[in-house]
Each structure stands twice: as C-alpha cells, then as structure tokens.
Amino acid sequence: MIHELICIRCPLGCGLKVDVDEKSREVLSVAGNSCPLGLEYGKNEVISPMRTVTSTVTLSGGECPLVPVKTAHEVPKARIGAVMEEIVKAAAKAPVKIGDVIIKNVAGTGVDVIATRNIKAGKANELG
Amino acid sequence: MKPQSRYNIVIIGGGPAGLAAAVAAKKAGEESILIIEREAELGGILNQCIHNGFGLHTFGEELTGPEYAQKYIDMVENEGIEYVLSTTVINIDGNKTITAVSRENGLMQIDAKAIVLAMGCRERPRGSLRIPGFNPAGIFSAGTAQKLVNIDGYMPGRTVVILGSGDIGLIMARRMTLEGANVKLVAELMPFSGGLNRNIVQCLNDYNIPLKLSHTVVDIDGKERLRGITLAQVDENLRPIAGTEEYVECDTLLLSVGLIPENELSKQIGVELSGKTNGPLVNERLETNVGGVFACGNVLHVHDLVDYVSEEAEAAGRNAAEYAAGRAGDSRQNEIDIVPEGMVRYTVPVRIDLERADEKTVVRFRVADKIPGGVIHASVEKNGERKEILRRKKRILAPGEMEQILLKKEDILGAERIIISAGTSAGISAGTDEKAGATK
Ligand SMILES: Cc1cc2nc3c(=O)[nH]c(=O)nc-3n(C[C@H](O)[C@H](O)[C@H](O)COP(=O)(O)OP(=O)(O)OC[C@H]3O[C@@H](n4cnc5c(N)ncnc54)[C@H](O)[C@@H]3O)c2cc1C
Numbered sequence A: 001m002i003h004e005l006i007c008i009r010c011p012l013g014c015g016l017k018v019d020v021d022e023k024s025r026e027v028l029s030v031a032g033n034s035c036p037l038g039l040e041y042g043k044n045e046v047i048s049p050m051r052t053v054t055s056t057v058t059l060s061g062g063e064c065p066l067v068p069v070k071t072a073h074e075v076p077k078a079r080i081g082a083v084m085e086e087i088v089k090a091a092a093k094a095p096v097k098i099g100d101v102i103i104k105n106v107a108g109t110g111v112d113v114i115a116t117r118n119i120k121a122g123k124a125n126e127l128g
Numbered sequence B: 001m002k003p004q005s006r007y008n009i010v011i012i013g014g015g016p017a018g019l020a021a022a023v024a025a026k027k028a029g030e031e032s033i034l035i036i037e038r039e040a041e042l043g044g045i046l047n048q049c050i051h052n053g054f055g056l057h058t059f060g061e062e063l064t065g066p067e068y069a070q071k072y073i074d075m076v077e078n079e080g081i082e083y084v085l086s087t088t089v090i091n092i093d094g095n096k097t098i099t100a101v102s103r104e105n106g107l108m109q110i111d112a113k114a115i116v117l118a119m120g121c122r123e124r125p126r127g128s129l130r131i132p133g134f135n136p137a138g139i140f141s142a143g144t145a146q147k148l149v150n151i152d153g154y155m156p157g158r159t160v161v162i163l164g165s166g167d168i169g170l171i172m173a174r175r176m177t178l179e180g181a182n183v184k185l186v187a188e189l190m191p192f193s194g195g196l197n198r199n200i201v202q203c204l205n206d207y208n209i210p211l212k213l214s215h216t217v218v219d220i221d222g223k224e225r226l227r228g229i230t231l232a233q234v235d236e237n238l239r240p241i242a243g244t245e246e247y248v249e250c251d252t253l254l255l256s257v258g259l260i261p262e263n264e265l266s267k268q269i270g271v272e273l274s275g276k277t278n279g280p281l282v283n284e285r286l287e288t289n290v291g292g293v294f295a296c297g298n299v300l301h302v303h304d305l306v307d308y309v310s311e312e313a314e315a316a317g318r319n320a321a322e323y324a325a326g327r328a329g330d331s332r333q334n335e336i337d338i339v340p341e342g343m344v345r346y347t348v349p350v351r352i353d354l355e356r357a358d359e360k361t362v363v364r365f366r367v368a369d370k371i372p373g374g375v376i377h378a379s380v381e382k383n384g385e386r387k388e389i390l391r392r393k394k395r396i397l398a399p400g401e402m403e404q405i406l407l408k409k410e411d412i413l414g415a416e417r418i419i420i421s422a423g424t425s426a427g428i429s430a431g432t433d434e435k436a437g438a439t440k
C-alpha cells in the first residue's frame, strides 16, 4: 500500500510516497524525496513513527496548579492515547524539579514521564 | 528585592532575550546589571510553551520551553545578576531614567547608562481582523488559550475552530485535542500555512485535524457564548467567495493571526521603528537611533527559533557592556545602510559602521514568499559600482524561516551601501549545497 506523507527533515517539505508491503511490513520504495534524509524519514515514519508527548500534570502544594511534563524519550505514535490517559490521571506534589520522574514506565512503553519545570512548594489557586 | 536607583545596564524583560543579554553583559565584565520582569517568574513566553523543539542549535538536544528557559535562569543565578519580578516598566525618558511599578515597591525610578529592550511581542488582537458579529465569550487568541491550558489548568472550551495556521495555532490544535477537546478544523486565509511542516504533520495530520487553506471566518454566531462560526473560501484577492459559506458549530474560536513586537516603551524615548518588522531600526551593535539603547529578541523582530533569540541577545548584552564602560562612542557618522532588495523584506541590522564592526557581522532577514532553490546574494556598492561578495544557495527560502548570513569585514571595507537580495536562480539544483537538518 502507498502511504503519502510530508518529509519534515527540512523546510522544503517534499511530498513522499512510501510503498509498503502490508504483510511483511517492509518498505518497497520511497518516491518524491529530494535527498537521502527523506528516504530515511519516509521509511521510519511509516514503519515505526515515534513522538515525544508533552502535557501537564496536576500539582498540589506548589506555586502553580500544574507541572509541565514530557516523555523522557519518544514513544510509538500509536501509544500517544494510552500515554495521555495515564498523564491525565496522574498527580504530583510540589516541590518538583526538572527531570523528576512523575510516572514510571508510562503505559508500559518503558519510558518515564518527567517534569520539565522547577516548581517550589507554595500556594497557588489549586484546581477544584 | 528592592532595586537600587542606578545601574550601568538595565534590561527590560526577563524572557530568553533579556536573560541571555544579562549573562553576556556580565561575562563582558559588567557588574552593575538589573533585569526588570513584569511577570512573577523569569523565562517569558517560554514558560507556557511546554512542547518540545527548543534549543536544538544551542544545546544539541530538543528541550521544552521551560527547560530551555531554566538553563538561562540558572546562568543568571550563578552569575549573581540582580532581577526584580512582578515589576512593570511604564516609562523611559530621554535621560535613560526608567519608571517602574510593583506592588511590593510601588513606583521606582532607576537611572541607567545603557538599556536593553527585551520586551518580546504580543499577539495581534481580534479587532485587527474585522470579523463582523457580536463579541460572545469563547473567542481567544491562541497564546492566551495556551497560557490558560498550560499554566492555569483551565480548558477554554470543548469544540474548537482555529483561525490562522501559525505555529501557535497548530500547537494549540494538538494540545487541546490531547486534553479531550474536539478541534474541528484550522482555517488559513492564505493558500499556504505560515507554520512549520513539522507542526502541520505532528499537530494536525497525527490527529486528523483538517487544514482548510484559502478559508476564513466571515461570521460569528452567539450572543453570550459562541455557538458557531461561518467559514468561507476566499479568492486569489483573499475575498470571500459567495456561495461557499459553511456553518461550523463550536464553543471556542482561537485566533492565531500573528505577533507584533511590543514597542510602546521604545516609542516613548524616540526609538525609530521599522514599518516592516514593527521593531526598532538598529545598527550592527543592535543599538537603536537613541545612543545606549539596544534591542534584541522578539521586540526587535519576531523570531521563530529561540536559539537565534539567545544569540542575538548575547550580542546586544556585550555591546551594552561596551557602551556602559565608555568603550563605544556615540558617533553615527560612519554608518552606511544595509538595504533589502528583491524578495528580502527587511534586514536586522539596517546600518553598519565599517570601521567599528567586528570581523564578522550577522545579518538576519526574512523573505516575502516561498522560493524553492532560492539564492541569497550580498553585494557592496562603491563609486556607483556593484560587486557581489556572497552567494548562497538554499534548498528553499520561506517567509516562516528567518535566514542569516555573515558579512566579513574584509569584504565590506570601503563600501557605500550593502545590498542583501534573494531570488531564484535557474540551473541550480535543489539541495546540492546546503545541508538539510534545519528542523526545529
Ligand atoms: C507559542 C509560541 C511557540 C513557540 N515555539 C517555538 C519552538 O518550538 N521552538 C523555538 O525555538 N522557538 C519557539 N518560539 C519562539 C521563541 O519562544 C520566542 O522567539 C522567544 O521566546 C522570544 O524571546 P523574548 O525574550 O524576545 O520574548 P518573551 O519570551 O516574550 O519575553 C519578553 C518578556 O518581557 C516582559 N515584559 C514585556 N514588557 C515589559 C515591561 N513593560 N516591563 C517589564 N517586563 C516586560 C514580558 O513579561 C516577558 O517575560 C515560540 C514562540 C511562541 C509565542
């Protein structure tokens, strides 16, 4: 099957056509790329697309009511929904520091969700 | 903290530009520095940009906004640079006396030898859009929505239409979707998006959010709360085409229609602004027409890459330190113009003193349109004759991507004018010359 996508490795944004054998999940061909980076991007993006997920987690006892978080590494794109489900349910306590693990092994991906901002203990308008 | 009444350098704004300027001034030997920030935290707009994609150039890794800001906040703390928070500068006068207010200290007057303007930019408001209809609740600028969702933890609504496909709009499309909202579509007036491909792919395509190019909002429905909008296609003159109207139910409309540098203070001291960027016109020291007043970051021209903000601000900070130490003169006599031509819309700086300039001077600019296989030229004019001093091929030049070139002192000595232009060049094959990887 042919997948159509835009290469994002440079601002040119070549339109790629990636032909994949659906049974073996092997890339048969990549067309439309103007350089080798597009070839690599096209293959990876169709076979195993990965994303970093960023969001916020409810924080208690802090100067802010939320702490921003990210997955410490990329996770499979198909797992974003599952990752978000756990992030929405999670809660953290201030103080937090950049890099603190907020959720271990999120949604069984083997990747931790970590804090991306330092927030001191304090009083904020906490969420009801 | 209560600030003193006099500093050698006062920096207005504690975003990435102000922070980098302060650190660079300190490293250049200046001890007497104050940063004044309106918000309760340092870091500026980065605090609400919780997505990743910052700092690839500077730190070789993709950081989120708050992480990038923290690196510079740490430097400011380690250098022992003074700052005041929750303090707004309301006036600057011709003697470089700054008037600021805060709840803690009331009204303050602070004298400075040199000032660095680093106030960032604000979003274009709805008024400038002229959408008819009432003004119901539920219409937000994308940046305001970003602050509500990411800092305050408040969801502006459940069914969302976004007008404008700038990066903030795209990022908010994904963010609101992840938080459970139904983002129905992003409408863009132009036939192309002003946002990065990466954001179109990862913020819209990943979540099957349609991008309607050449479309705009022509009507707003709802008195108390937004109930829906009417969308219409536009022709090549950007006028709505009759008969293409389509009603879309939504309780929230986000506007992502551009940023304008925040220069009310700059105007008060007589800083000349550019009609193209709405930021100050500066020389190669990033100094405005008012001696000792420097500008950097989004207040100077809107940046899309924070790494360039930091770089530019470091130069402004160093130059402010030189000025405050009395090592830089006030003379403007030997400055010549840097002139944009062809597809180049503007340049920063617009003037350069050839004697005073460093061995290399960075010139940043944007082009007016997409130019695949574009070429950048720099030339000098001497005795009415023009000579090319630099030519660079690019895979593509685009309005959304700030470009920069380096002018070498040896190339420009003796010039009467420097011209920066861009255009297409037949016979140049795309991508033979520039390495890819300009992702952000
Ligand atoms: C939504 C969004 C997404 C972005 N995404 C990316 C990205 O993915 N990657 C990337 O590299 N770049 C990104 N950028 C660009 C980058 O973040 C900005 O270019 C950069 O933050 C600009 O820095 P600044 O210091 O000039 O302005 P700001 O960060 O706006 O800081 C200005 C500061 O000045 C203060 N101030 C203003 N007026 C006064 C006053 N009168 N008195 C006292 N203080 C004052 C403000 O409170 C503010 O803190 C994004 C920008 C936005 C808005």
Ligand code: SF4
Residues within 6 Å of the ligand: A007, A008, A009, A010, A011, A012, A013, A014, A032, A033, A034, A035, A036, A037, A038, A039, B395, B431, B436, B437
């Ligand atoms: S294929 Fe190469 S030239 Fe085309 S967008 Fe990707 S990186 Fe750029």
